[in-house]
Amino acid sequence: MAEITEFSAIDELESKKxxxxxxxAQNSSGDSCSKCQRVFGCDRIKxxxxxxxxxxxARLKDCQKANNLSSCMDCDRIFECDIRENYVKSxxxxxxxxxxxxxxx
Numbered sequence: 001m002a003e004i005t006e007f008s009a010i011d012e013l014e015s016k017k018x019x020x021x022x023x024x025a026q027n028s029s030g031d032s033c034s035k036c037q038r039v040f041g042c043d044r045i046k047x048x049x050x051x052x053x054x055x056x057x058a059r060l061k062d063c064q065k066a067n068n069l070s071s072c073m074d075c076d077r078i079f080e081c082d083i084r085e086n087y088v089k090s091x092x093x094x095x096x097x098x099x100x101x102x103x104x105x
Contacts, residue, residue: 013055016048033098045098049090056090059083 020033023044027036033045060072063083069075072084 010055013048013051016044016051020044020048039098042098049093049098053090053094056083056087060087 024031024033024036027038033039033042036042039045060083063081064070064072067075072078072081075081075084078084
């Protein structure tokens, strides 16, 4: 996994976020991809959540490395850490491919 300092994908994420918002505005009856009829076959949301997850993972690993930790479980701030919370949300989004809670097992 790349370290966040090496990660040029942050600009790409912002670009994908804008494209996704435009797509939602054109194709959805709400404010999220989960209300779109094409959500199950949409590559745009899948690419976005994978990139978002990769960035969140890199940030988490950078934090662990900076604090000389091998796991968040050893950190005093585990329950109030924004980096970890973002990682957990990104993991959830990746698992449901941006569908707002619908999973394929």
